[in-house]
Amino acid sequence: MKYQPPHALQPVSTHYCAGCGHGVAHRLICEVIDELGIRERVLAVAPVGCAVLAYDYWNFDVTEAAHGRAPAVATGMKRCNPDKLVFTYQGDGDLAAIGAGEIVNAANRGELISVFFINNANYGMTGGQMAPTTLLGQKTTTSPAGRVARREGWPMKVVEMLTQLDGVAFAARCALHTPKHIRDAKRAIHTAFVTQMQEAGFAIVELLAACPVGWGVTPIQAIELVEQQMIPVYPLGVFKQASSPVSLPS
Amino acid sequence: MPQVVIDRSRCKGCELCFKVCPKKLLRRSSQLSARGIYPCEASDPTACIGCLQCVLVCPDVAITVEDDTDDEQPTRK
Amino acid sequence: MxxxxxxxxxxxxxxxxxxxxxxxxxxxxxxxxxxxxxxxxxxxxxxxxxxxxxxxxxxxxxxxxxxxxxxxxxxxxxxxxxxxxxxxxxxxxxxxxxxxxxxxxxxxxxxxxxxxxxxxxxxxxxxxxxxxxxxxxxxxxxxxxxxxxxxxxxxxxxxxxxxxxxxxxMMEPLTIREPSWPRATPVSFDARDWALTGAAGRPPRSFKSLFLGDGVLEAHNAKLQAKYARAAATEVRYETVATEDAQLLLVAYGIMARVCRETVDRLRARGIKAGLLRPLTLWPFPTAWLAAHAAQFAHILVVELSCGQMVEDVQLAVQARTPVSFYGRAGGGIVTCQELTAVAIERLGIKETS
Known part of the structure; x- marks a missing residue:
């Protein structure tokens, strides 16, 4: 057998649209959890957004949180259970808009949690409205003429912002549109968990993901848009790594 | 020999795997699946070189690659 | 303390x-x-x-x-x-x-x-x-x-x-010891059979309040309502003071119950038979006690530091069997015993001839 789906992932179909980046993100997180052998120690927080049903897809303990409050819920879980590995999985509306206060303060406290932040530049679940991460000129159902900076502000660069906080030990932005980028993303997810296991501080991985239905394009066109439109605005890379050096899987 | 196996019931027809296959083995099936879409199929599963590019990009864990030269049982960890 | x-x-x-x-x-x-x-x-x-x-x-x-x-x-x-x-x-x-x-x-x-x-x-x-x-x-x-x-x-x-x-x-003397009343029993603080403890040797657990399936949320609500009904039947706690022969029932909770307790004594000193119902549980509310006893009182006066909120629950329980009125202050003023004594006399329609 050359490839077997991770045990941490339930063997079920998801509700995600064809070509949606969430499926890849779920699988990578679960592969890393299997490889680190931590499935029985993981406690996860699912967001409000497209990934609200993540607890039906993951084979470990998961709670929901109110919209945007996942980092606060995770704080309560981790502070009471320092032996567990706690992560949140949040979209851009959840994390960057309604939950901006929670993510900034959890990061600033250096909470020993791992945050996986799916940036697909719009609100997918509610039908494609503008998010803080929506690109300039991008048409959404609430920016029908395209986002204009003077009116709706600029695309929010969450990882760059959080990198400034002393509580943050690992901050990276990756993308999920090509095999190479997916391998890089998996390494970053691995490092985010290892950062927590080393108690080095708060870890966040932003994942640029395609949302073909929200963007009104085909899945193939959507991954081209990630490359051509998103990456120039949201540069990829490791922005901060304060944890002690770790060996990454090749 | 590696062999690509596609789960027709899980495939949503996004076709992201088509262009990453270096052997260009993956294509649209001519038969509708239960989802009402034309899922992916392999034109020649045994021509697979086991590079796993398709597995990496598939958002729906609809693709696995088996290798009958490997004695390891397909057990879950 | x-x-x-x-x-x-x-x-x-x-x-x-x-x-x-x-x-x-x-x-x-x-x-x-x-x-x-x-x-x-x-x-x-x-x-x-x-x-x-x-x-x-x-x-x-x-x-x-x-x-x-x-x-x-x-x-x-x-x-x-x-x-x-x-x-x-x-x-x-x-x-x-x-x-x-x-x-x-x-x-x-x-x-x-x-x-x-x-x-x-x-x-x-x-x-x-x-x-x-x-x-x-x-x-x-x-x-x-x-x-x-x-x-x-x-x-x-x-x-x-x-x-x-x-x-x-406020400062008052405090005895530090485990109280025996009011309590709820039986209680287990062992959460291992329901909490998120890591999915080791068992299927994963989740907590959610999202129920999208047809009829699932309705069933969830029915389960919650059954729990609330069970609690309402079991956990109501209240105190009564001198209600047995009372014509006037005062109803108050928290700090206002203390003012009312003193007012009961002042009214009785003047020959007015007053009593007090003090709910310890505001939910579940002592509805059954009020329903059973309302008819014995000439008047029920609800006293709150608000513009009149608990009075509605009293009215619901009394079901118009007895006149219910409200007295309260909102915004920082405290109702005094003197003030309340005068109000109680006025509500009972007693003309004092001192």
């Missing part, structure tokens, strides 16, 4: 594992006390960035089976309504204290009872109830912390201790 400190120490003695809170007057003594005492006990204290976050941190602790608590005052409790609704929907135990201050809006920092509706009628979205406990002394601030954790775990539901700035700030 001050009421706020008594509540904090009571929670610690009752086994509170984690406290999360945000400063707001008049309850800052609680987070300040917890910040010092919880680390001494090797337990968790976090000052949150907001009340939204505090109640979500409580939820994070609660899903793992811990005894978690937060406290705030009226404007902060309004923010917590989001998380309280989730705690109820997910059926999670938690203790929340509201040291009520005047409203609406920023109001002021004086004692008030104007958050009654918010506490007993739900407060947030959806059909749910909190247990609402109303202490009237520093000793009860301590004792009710035990009772609150009992109820929270017996029913896996949030419990609110509804108190006010006066009880929170």
């Amino acid at each position: 001050a009421g706020n400190h008594a509540l904090a120490e009571g929670a610690i003695q009752a086994g509170c594992d984690a406290y999360f809170g945000y400063p707001i007057t008049p309850q800052n003594e609680i987070p300040e006390y917890m910040a010092a005492r919880m680390p001494e006990e090797g337990r968790v204290f976090v000052q949150s960035e907001s009340e939204l976050a505090a109640i979500s941190m409580v939820m994070g602790a609660a899903v793992t089976g811990k005894r978690a608590m937060t406290t705030s005052s009226s404007p902060g409790i309004s923010l917590m309504q989001e998380g309280i609704s989730y705690l109820c929907g997910c059926e999670l135990p938690a203790v929340i204290a509201n040291v009520v201050r005047g409203g609406p809006g920023l109001g002021n920092i004086a004692a008030a009872q104007s958050d009654y509706f918010q506490a007993v009628k739900g407060g947030g979205h959806g059909d749910y109830h909190l247990f609402v406990l109303a202490p009237a002394s520093v000793q009860e601030m301590f004792d009710f912390a035990f009772w609150a954790f009992d109820l929270a775990f017996k029913y896996r539901n949030p419990v609110m201790i509804l108190t006010d700035g006066l009880i929170g700030q």
Whole structure:
């Protein structure tokens, strides 16, 4: 057998649209959890957004949180259970808009949690409205003429912002549109968990993901848009790594 | 020999795997699946070189690659 | 000891594992006390960035089976309504204290009872109830912390201790010992069979309040309502004073029950047979007692530091069998015994000829 789906992932179909980046993100997180052998120690927080049903897809303990409050819920879980590995999985509306206060303060406290932040530049679940991460000129159902900076502000660069906080030990932005980028993303997810296991501080991985239905394009066109439109605005890379050096899987 | 196996019931027809296959083995099936879409199929599963590019990009864990030269049982960890 | 400190120490003695809170007057003594005492006990204290976050941190602790608590005052409790609704929907135990201050809006920092509706009628979205406990002394601030954790775990539901700035700030003697009454039994604080403890040797667990399947949310609501009905039949607690022969029944809770207790004595000294009903549980409310006894009174006077909220629950229980009226002040004024004695005489229609 050359490839077997991770045990941490339930063997079920998801509700995600064809070509949606969430499926890849779920699988990578679960592969890393299997490889680190931590499935029985993981406690996860699912967001409000497209990934609200993540607890039906993951084979470990998961709670929901109110919209945007996942980092606060995770704080309560981790502070009471320092032996567990706690992560949140949040979209851009959840994390960057309604939950901006929670993510900034959890990061600033250096909470020993791992945050996986799916940036697909719009609100997918509610039908494609503008998010803080929506690109300039991008048409959404609430920016029908395209986002204009003077009116709706600029695309929010969450990882760059959080990198400034002393509580943050690992901050990276990756993308999920090509095999190479997916391998890089998996390494970053691995490092985010290892950062927590080393108690080095708060870890966040932003994942640029395609949302073909929200963007009104085909899945193939959507991954081209990630490359051509998103990456120039949201540069990829490791922005901060304060944890002690770790060996990454090749 | 590696062999690509596609789960027709899980495939949503996004076709992201088509262009990453270096052997260009993956294509649209001519038969509708239960989802009402034309899922992916392999034109020649045994021509697979086991590079796993398709597995990496598939958002729906609809693709696995088996290798009958490997004695390891397909057990879950 | 001050009421706020008594509540904090009571929670610690009752086994509170984690406290999360945000400063707001008049309850800052609680987070300040917890910040010092919880680390001494090797337990968790976090000052949150907001009340939204505090109640979500409580939820994070609660899903793992811990005894978690937060406290705030009226404007902060309004923010917590989001998380309280989730705690109820997910059926999670938690203790929340509201040291009520005047409203609406920023109001002021004086004692008030104007958050009654918010506490007993739900407060947030959806059909749910909190247990609402109303202490009237520093000793009860301590004792009710035990009772609150009992109820929270017996029913896996949030419990609110509804108190006010006066009880929170006032100093009275306190006996520190585990109270025997009021309590709820049986209670197990062993959460291993339901909490998120890591999916080791068992299928994964999840907590959610989202039920999209056809009829599933309706069934979930029916289950919650059955729980509330069970609780309402079992957990009502109240005190009565001199009600047996009373013509006039005063109904009050918390600080106003103390003023009414004194007023009963003053009225009886004047030959007016007055009594007092003091609910200890505002939800569930002593509806059955009122329904059974209403006909014996000539008048029922409800006294609150609000513009009239609990009076509606009294009217619902009495079902017009007896005239019910209201007296109260809102915005910082305290109803005095002298004032209340005069009001009671006027409501009874007695012309005094002294």
